[in-house]
Amino acid sequence: MSNRRVPVQAASHKNLFDAFLRGLADIRIADDIIFRLSRLSQAVWINHGSIALLNPESDSLVYIGSGATKLIASASRGREQIVAFHFAGEVMTVPAGALHSYTLCALADTDALVFPTGEFLDIVRAEPGVLIALLQRSFTALHRCRDKAVALGRKNAQERLASFLVGMADRIGSAKADQCWLDLPMSRRDIGDSLGLTIETVSRQLSELRSAGLVETVGRSRVLLCDVTALGKRAGHY
């Protein structure tokens, strides 16, 4: 992870905001709305391993400019469930005051842009393109979360890990034919907390996939999926 040693500069608010607009919707947005959104947003630099300080009073809408994050839900007795990972260019919502308490934590040095959801929607009322873009991202998040529910509710450890790897390959992998290289920014503990498994079980199942010839690993974070189709089958997908 060479970028951890290189001193990285936080992006300026302007650059971050521009990237957010470009990524959100491929449409022209009225200047006054852009101005108001810009004033509403707050650029946040989250160091690798630390958590974002979000307003606990209101839901937050977060854009990840660069880096990667995990969204953690905590139940009582200190148990943590990672509810979603997010990567550069993605938008997510963090609820305030829910049944479980949510924390946004950076897996790598991360540039983020934060809006209070309520005010954001008020401003953006007149821009259907933005609303629809947001709605589509929200559907995507819901579908991912449902897939996770299936994995957590009805799949065994090996299928969960296979699902995870195939899902990550889809999002941050570099595919070539039916092979795919992954550089995972999260630890085994994070993977376990995401799959509802212990770190030991994750490790054991990864070893099994390794000896089945489905994956190879290099160091701690690099993984080669040797046969994505076969892995998808092990994941219990249709």
Add this chain to the structure above:
Amino acid sequence: MSNRRVPVQAASHKNLFDAFLRGLADIRIADDIIFRLSRLSQAVWINHGSIALLNPESDSLVYIGSGATKLIASASRGREQIVAFHFAGEVMTVPAGALHSYTLCALADTDALVFPTGEFLDIVRAEPGVLIALLQRSFTALHRCRDKAVALGRKNAQERLASFLVGMADRIGSAKADQCWLDLPMSRRDIGDSLGLTIETVSRQLSELRSAGLVETVGRSRVLLCDVTALGKRAGHY
């Protein structure tokens, strides 16, 4: 379940559509948009126990006029995970062509109104009120799904059942002080398929809650939550 014996008449498309509009957003919508939405929508009557025939080619937006439904995701080997329950007045999305195949199934005789999501959004572009209402419902669904992920990933059988009961109390219970009556439209199998447990485990845990004095049951579907706060504690909520 007396309404199963009474022959129920499917609501007319007009009544259903009107209820949908009233429930969605408390705003005036342009007449031509109402007309186009009305033409796009399809009223569907789903008998207790049978599944809705949705277009497998496109995502569906579904409004439940009356009744109750379960949204089932199927993984390979015939395993089923109930991803969400929906009751009268609610709106949901059913994805087509996802990793797992989704089925909408009625827990009671159900009146529903179905739109293809894509066309719906095209028509509704000019109505920010509708888009925002949809966005908020989508956030609610996402938050519920995340809570479910926490339960499935990090809670034991008893906590899951307690979460389920408290959650249902919130949505379809009749509360009085800290007590709450529930008339569950779903079977023990449905509860198990929703909580990632077997029917036997659900039964055992319900018996435990019963002997702990936290719930009482009458017949198969009526449940009295004797102390919702205490039950919430057992659910691992904060």
Add this chain to the structure above:
DNA sequence: CGTTAACTTGAATTAAGTCAACTGTCGTGG
């Protein structure tokens, strides 16, 4: 009031968790 399916309870099994020891990776400092 009898039949059927839903539910409950019990005993045996198993997948994943826990606890513990060991190994490899990676970054720092000599």
Add this chain to the structure above:
DNA sequence: CCACGACAGTTGACTTAATTCAAGTTAACG
């Protein structure tokens, strides 16, 4: 640039919570 230390990850042995299989009960409907 190499060696060391610390921590992330792996592997093994044992335990446990939930599943599976099996045998009753009970509720709901005709």
